[in-house]
Structure formats: structure tokens, C-alpha cells
Amino acid sequence: MEKVEPASVVQMEQAETLVRYRNVKKAFGDTVVLNNLDIDVKKGEKIALIGPSGSGKTTIIRMLMTLEQPTAGTIEVDGEMLWHKKVNGELKPADEKHLRKVRGNIGMVFQQYNLFPHMTIMKNCIEAPIHVLGLSKDEAKERAVAMLEKVGLADKVDMYPSQLSGGQQQRVAIARSLVMQPKVMLFDEVTAALDPELVGEVLQVIRDIAEEGKTTMMLITHEMDFARDVADRILFLDKGSIAEQGTPDDVLNHPKTERLKTFLGRFHA
Numbered sequence: 001m002e003k004v005e006p007a008s009v010v011q012m013e014q015a016e017t018l019v020r021y022r023n024v025k026k027a028f029g030d031t032v033v034l035n036n037l038d039i040d041v042k043k044g045e046k047i048a049l050i051g052p053s054g055s056g057k058t059t060i061i062r063m064l065m066t067l068e069q070p071t072a073g074t075i076e077v078d079g080e081m082l083w084h085k086k087v088n089g090e091l092k093p094a095d096e097k098h099l100r101k102v103r104g105n106i107g108m109v110f111q112q113y114n115l116f117p118h119m120t121i122m123k124n125c126i127e128a129p130i131h132v133l134g135l136s137k138d139e140a141k142e143r144a145v146a147m148l149e150k151v152g153l154a155d156k157v158d159m160y161p162s163q164l165s166g167g168q169q170q171r172v173a174i175a176r177s178l179v180m181q182p183k184v185m186l187f188d189e190v191t192a193a194l195d196p197e198l199v200g201e202v203l204q205v206i207r208d209i210a211e212e213g214k215t216t217m218m219l220i221t222h223e224m225d226f227a228r229d230v231a232d233r234i235l236f237l238d239k240g241s242i243a244e245q246g247t248p249d250d251v252l253n254h255p256k257t258e259r260l261k262t263f264l265g266r267f268h269a
């Protein structure tokens with residue numbers, strides 16, 4: 001009998017590619033940490049990157065954030081190359097002005113929330129939209145309130161970061177990124193620095209944003225249940241390449257390689 005895919009899977013297959021890594025290599029000196037990497041992320045898709053420490057997960061998203069330059073290969077967001085531009089059909093390195101422009105398309109939330117300690121929560125959220133996007137103060141505030149509402153912190157606008165818990169600060173950091181309306185959101189181990197009792201509230205905020213379905217996301221996580229809930233696709237990174245990928249069910253319940261079985265085994269101790 002013909003297999004009928006759910007509507008969401010069909011929609012995802014038809015969606016256009018937003019992020020495209022082609023033949024990407026990254027070396028630090030003589031040490032190659034990523035090799036021949038091809039990744040396609042569709043508009044609205046949520047990708048979780050899992051893998052052992054040192055497998056290259058952070059480097060993958062730092063290159064997309066324009067914080068780390070690929071040694072070879074190209075990375076595109078929405079049809080625009082990040083690190084290169086085409087001049088008379090030839091690829092030339094992009095200049096700082098181009099990098100600054102494309103960087104605006106990408107939001108990133110780190111382990112450390114990096115809020116400005118001397119600014120209120122509202123000020124933290126409106127600085128970049130005013131100074132980078134050129135919004136008026138009122139427009140920026142309107143967006144900030146909407147995003148702080150989304151993460152459940154609209155009542156904290158006049159507080160300072162030190163007056164909030166770690167989980168609340170991380171939720172502000174997520175709101176602050178969303179205010180910029182990035183084309184893709186990157187989350188790098190956003191709960192790793194939190195006390196265990198604060199992890200749930202931050203993951204729930206990301207789950208809620210994922211469920212809305214509008215935001216394209218790449219997440220690095222060691223929380224396998226979270227990856228299962230949120231991701232449309234999981235990539236298992238091992239020694240600088242994608243060793244396995246597929247739906248959460250395929251990758252987490254039916255690992256094909258011993259490397260992935262061993263890796264997942266650590267989470268069922």
C-alpha cells in the first residue's frame with residue numbers, strides 16, 4: 001500500500017532551502033575539524049545537532065554566525081553567500097561590510113546569556129533593533145514587548161539582569177534575538193550553564209517557538225528528549241562529519257552505527 005506522509009512532512013519537503021552548506025571544510029592550523037560538509041536546512045525546519053564533545057557542532061554554527069571562516073566551501077542563507085561574493089562568475093572573499101549585512105539575518109543564543117548588566121531588560125532588547133536595524137524607539141519597544149510576552153517575561157521590562165534567575169535571563173536572551181526577526185535562529189547548548197531546576201522553563205520557551213512553526217532553527221543539545229520533541233531532523237556529528245541523520249525516531253530509536261549507539265547509550269545510564 002502506498003505510504004501517505006503527514007501534511008507537515010509534505011510541506012517541509014516542498015519548502016525552499018534557507019541554509020545551504022556545500023563542501024565545507026574547517027581546519028585550525030593543520031587540524032581538520034570539519035570535512036566535506038553538506039547541510040541543507042529548509043525554511044521553517046528545526047535541526048538538532050548532536051554528537052560527542054569535539055565533533056564540530058559549535059564550529060558548524062559559528063561559521064553560520066560569521067564568527068569562524070570556513071577553510072573551503074560555501075555557506076548560503078536565503079540564496080546569499082556569507083563568506084563569498086561572485087565577481088564575473090568567480091568566487092571572491094566577502095568584505096566586512098557584506099559580513100555585517102548577512103550577520104543581521106542570523107540570531108544566536110549562547111550558553112552564557114551575555115545580557116548587558118547595566119541595562120534594564122527592555123534596554124537590552126531594544127539596543128540592537130534601534131542601532132542595527134534603524135527602528136524607532138517606539139517600534140523597537142513594541143517588538144520587544146511582544147517577544148518578552150512570548151517568553152513570559154513582559155512584567156520584567158524595568159528590571160536588571162542581576163535581578164532575574166539564570167533561566168529568566170536566558171529567556172530574555174532568546175527574546176532579544178527574536179526581536180531582530182532573524183531568518184534563522186541558532187541555539188548552542190543554551191541550558192548547559194543553568195541549574196537543573198531552571199532547564200525546563202528555557203526548553204519550554206524554545207518548544208513553544210518551534211511549535212509556532214515559523215522560525216528556522218539549528219540547535220546543539222545534549223538533551224535527547226528535547227531534541228526528539230523539537231527537531232524535524234537530527235544530525236549526528238562524529239569526527240567532523242555527519243555520521244547519521246534522519247527523523248528523531250530514526251536516529252534516536254533506530255541508530256544504524258555503533259558510534260551512535262555508543263553515544264546514545266551514555267544518556268540511558
Ligand SMILES: Nc1ncnc2c1ncn2[C@@H]1O[C@H](COP(=O)(O)OP(=O)(O)OP(=O)(O)O)[C@@H](O)[C@H]1O
Binds near residue numbers: 033051053056060
Ligand atoms: N579556535 C580554535 N582553535 C583551535 N581549535 C579549535 C578552535 N575551536 C574549536 N577547535 C577544535 O575544533 C574541534 C571541534 O570543536 P567544536 O567546539 O566545534 O566541537 P563541539 O562538537 O561543539 O564540542 P562540545 O560538545 O564539547 O562543545 C575540537 O577539537 C576543538 O578543540
